[in-house]
Amino acid sequence: MSRKKINIGLFGFGCVGQGLYDVLSKTPGLKANIQRICVKTKGKTRSIAEHHFTFDAQDILNDPAINVVVELIDDADAAFQLVSEALRKRKAVVSANKKMIAEHFQELLTLQETYQTPFLYEAAVCASIPIIRNLEEYYDNDLLESISGIVNGSTNYILTKTGSEEISYQDALKEAQAKGYAESNPELDTGGYDAKYKLQILVAHAFGLIVKPEALYHHGINELGPLELNYAKEKKLKVKLTANAFRNQSGKISAFVVPQFIRPEEKLYQVDDVYNAVVTKTAFADTQFFSGKGAGAHPTASAVLSDLSAITYDYRYEYKKRGSNDSLEQDQAIKLRGLLRFSVQDASYYARHLNTIEESYANQEEGYFTGEIGLNNLRKLQQERKGNFNFILLSKN
Amino acid sequence: MSRKKINIGLFGFGCVGQGLYDVLSKTPGLKANIQRICVKTKGKTRSIAEHHFTFDAQDILNDPAINVVVELIDDADAAFQLVSEALRKRKAVVSANKKMIAEHFQELLTLQETYQTPFLYEAAVCASIPIIRNLEEYYDNDLLESISGIVNGSTNYILTKTGSEEISYQDALKEAQAKGYAESNPELDTGGYDAKYKLQILVAHAFGLIVKPEALYHHGINELGPLELNYAKEKKLKVKLTANAFRNQSGKISAFVVPQFIRPEEKLYQVDDVYNAVVTKTAFADTQFFSGKGAGAHPTASAVLSDLSAITYDYRYEYKKRGSNDSLEQDQAIKLRGLLRFSVQDASYYARHLNTIEESYANQEEGYFTGEIGLNNLRKLQQERKGNFNFILLSKN
Numbered sequence: 001m002s003r004k005k006i007n008i009g010l011f012g013f014g015c016v017g018q019g020l021y022d023v024l025s026k027t028p029g030l031k032a033n034i035q036r037i038c039v040k041t042k043g044k045t046r047s048i049a050e051h052h053f054t055f056d057a058q059d060i061l062n063d064p065a066i067n068v069v070v071e072l073i074d075d076a077d078a079a080f081q082l083v084s085e086a087l088r089k090r091k092a093v094v095s096a097n098k099k100m101i102a103e104h105f106q107e108l109l110t111l112q113e114t115y116q117t118p119f120l121y122e123a124a125v126c127a128s129i130p131i132i133r134n135l136e137e138y139y140d141n142d143l144l145e146s147i148s149g150i151v152n153g154s155t156n157y158i159l160t161k162t163g164s165e166e167i168s169y170q171d172a173l174k175e176a177q178a179k180g181y182a183e184s185n186p187e188l189d190t191g192g193y194d195a196k197y198k199l200q201i202l203v204a205h206a207f208g209l210i211v212k213p214e215a216l217y218h219h220g221i222n223e224l225g226p227l228e229l230n231y232a233k234e235k236k237l238k239v240k241l242t243a244n245a246f247r248n249q250s251g252k253i254s255a256f257v258v259p260q261f262i263r264p265e266e267k268l269y270q271v272d273d274v275y276n277a278v279v280t281k282t283a284f285a286d287t288q289f290f291s292g293k294g295a296g297a298h299p300t301a302s303a304v305l306s307d308l309s310a311i312t313y314d315y316r317y318e319y320k321k322r323g324s325n326d327s328l329e330q331d332q333a334i335k336l337r338g339l340l341r342f343s344v345q346d347a348s349y350y351a352r353h354l355n356t357i358e359e360s361y362a363n364q365e366e367g368y369f370t371g372e373i374g375l376n377n378l379r380k381l382q383q384e385r386k387g388n389f390n391f392i393l394l395s396k397n
Numbered sequence: 398m399s400r401k402k403i404n405i406g407l408f409g410f411g412c413v414g415q416g417l418y419d420v421l422s423k424t425p426g427l428k429a430n431i432q433r434i435c436v437k438t439k440g441k442t443r444s445i446a447e448h449h450f451t452f453d454a455q456d457i458l459n460d461p462a463i464n465v466v467v468e469l470i471d472d473a474d475a476a477f478q479l480v481s482e483a484l485r486k487r488k489a490v491v492s493a494n495k496k497m498i499a500e501h502f503q504e505l506l507t508l509q510e511t512y513q514t515p516f517l518y519e520a521a522v523c524a525s526i527p528i529i530r531n532l533e534e535y536y537d538n539d540l541l542e543s544i545s546g547i548v549n550g551s552t553n554y555i556l557t558k559t560g561s562e563e564i565s566y567q568d569a570l571k572e573a574q575a576k577g578y579a580e581s582n583p584e585l586d587t588g589g590y591d592a593k594y595k596l597q598i599l600v601a602h603a604f605g606l607i608v609k610p611e612a613l614y615h616h617g618i619n620e621l622g623p624l625e626l627n628y629a630k631e632k633k634l635k636v637k638l639t640a641n642a643f644r645n646q647s648g649k650i651s652a653f654v655v656p657q658f659i660r661p662e663e664k665l666y667q668v669d670d671v672y673n674a675v676v677t678k679t680a681f682a683d684t685q686f687f688s689g690k691g692a693g694a695h696p697t698a699s700a701v702l703s704d705l706s707a708i709t710y711d712y713r714y715e716y717k718k719r720g721s722n723d724s725l726e727q728d729q730a731i732k733l734r735g736l737l738r739f740s741v742q743d744a745s746y747y748a749r750h751l752n753t754i755e756e757s758y759a760n761q762e763e764g765y766f767t768g769e770i771g772l773n774n775l776r777k778l779q780q781e782r783k784g785n786f787n788f789i790l791l792s793k794n
Contacts, residue, residue: 019681022681023540023680023681026539026540026680026681027538027539027540028539029538029539030538030539122535127682128679128682128683128685129685130531130534130535130685133531133534133535134527134530134531137527137530137534137703137707137712138519138527138530138703139703140703140706140707141424141426141427141702141703141706142423142424142425142426142427143420143423143424143699143702267667267688270664270667282525282699283420283423284416284419284420284423284695284696284698284699285524285525285689285690285695285696285699285700286525286689286690286696287689288525288526288527288687288688288689289686289687289688289689290685290686290687291664291685291686292682292683292684292685292686293682293683298681298682299681299682299683301681302540302679302681302682303682305538305540306534306535306536306537306538309537309538310534310537313715315534318710
């Protein structure tokens, strides 16, 4: 098969953009050349010669010599405009922008089809783990039952530090930002939004179900307190932020992002620092496990590189499962077993929302219940956020 | 993309063949129909109706309605004849026969190209782990530095039992055979041959280097004795049979199969029973880790299923890295740090073959050295097999 030569127009020259430049310089076999780089801020000192740069997106979008656009900017709205315009001009696009992809999934799909142009985004989910490609190509049949994992490197880094190293949440967050692992707005990571965007993308490729990210429940780690951390420590558990999607017995799909207690015998227990991991379960082959670095300039750039290489072979996602009759399970049918933390004066209010209470604990200020709760009630509690509320999953029922 | 409807001619109805039948019956989305099954033994009671079966291979090979051949028989020579003939008749082929594939790699490649017909064999390496597909599609660039892992489920099952459960080697082997995890000739597994065939296939897809399996050093687990098992126990190590391939600083490829001591902090430590696992290391993204069931009817059949699905989309391996100038590293340039066991009277003979000796131990019958040895010397020792010889890798130098 002959390989297409690619001339890249790159948007963004932050962490990952510079990483891509490094990686491409070490892969002469891939005939890829960065023709132009569009950046926002003028007058910054940059590591490569000035003539590569432009401040006008049209210099890339209107250049007929550029056949591939790599979009690595922060602003999801601006990114969507650039990516849409590039696809309309039949330039193949590679992006790592999960927020943009998740929020505009259907529109981007329509653009790919209308203009018969590839749009690849392996780097958007779990950086160096080739999970989207595997869902597209290997799990393209009816046997996939569930997919779950740690999909946000920044929160996993923070949780590793607050867990085993007992560093405070704030210090761990600062460290993650200093190392370039966290989004510029840390709430995107710690609030669970980033993981939710990735889950939206995973659900689309795993089950062919395209939903708006808002439809998926998410609960971040930014309210994690000493009570839960102590509970984990005493019971030799770790806390991880997990994304989960599975087919219920009814055939419908449940999908949510929650902090979760992980037991030592579980595969995710060993996944620390900025590593991400995904566990897939299929009807006949039990579980498969994939892990790798989920954040950082070079791991993300490596995933971009694989997409670029795929484009030289005219690879496109086929979204093979789309059109299946899948739909999201209703909230009240999803039962979660977890730990619910509250301020002592709100104990009876929280008790009312649980289906069962297994254990209860309280000191003079706060307490917790463990037990089963419906996702409808959990969503309600999260909206009302009465007192000192938090939730951590123990197991999926 | 429209999907091709596939009519399967199946050779072999053992463990995996029956597994495939089960799996296909649960995947209506894949338009695949088993038209005919060719088996060897007459008069056996089989789980499906007799009219499906034939004893004449030509009933499949000459049937123009059959467009895909699935080869799941034991005999590698017979398998090669069937697969060659099917490819010459432009029938796509799926196989799980690593011995056949490794021994005839170049011929099978030529047949695929001459007849422009796909030949897929994901099930041949690590069953349920999609490693070949990932090497072909995701690691198709210059950045892959090494691939290593546990690629034989049967020996891993045995080593798990002899290790933590302290069951004798013979009983563990019997158990593995009873569960259908071991080849009908157990020496193929325990002698390291099966792992070597898989390594040959991995090296071809990882580095584009096609070698004869004989060129790769392999050392099995069938001489594992109490001295080494006790060494592992005392030092909290596990013994695993690992396949290893990596690019040296010289740019050449080293590849070998050896029993290896694994430390608790290594990823392979957690991989027990019939699970297989592969660790890939790339220049910019550190390591990725894949694990899943590596033996058993249904995990293997699931991999066959994914190949069948790929055929409906006209997928073919591209062998993209072939034609690179890679060659195998010379034996004397490959230095291994390991434990070498011997009968006491042979101590000085063995000492002469080591580059360095770190530790030595002896009781009245046997002893060991730990230290560095060149692969040329290890090969010589293995051929001469003086006294009570065994080798276990401690680390790659």
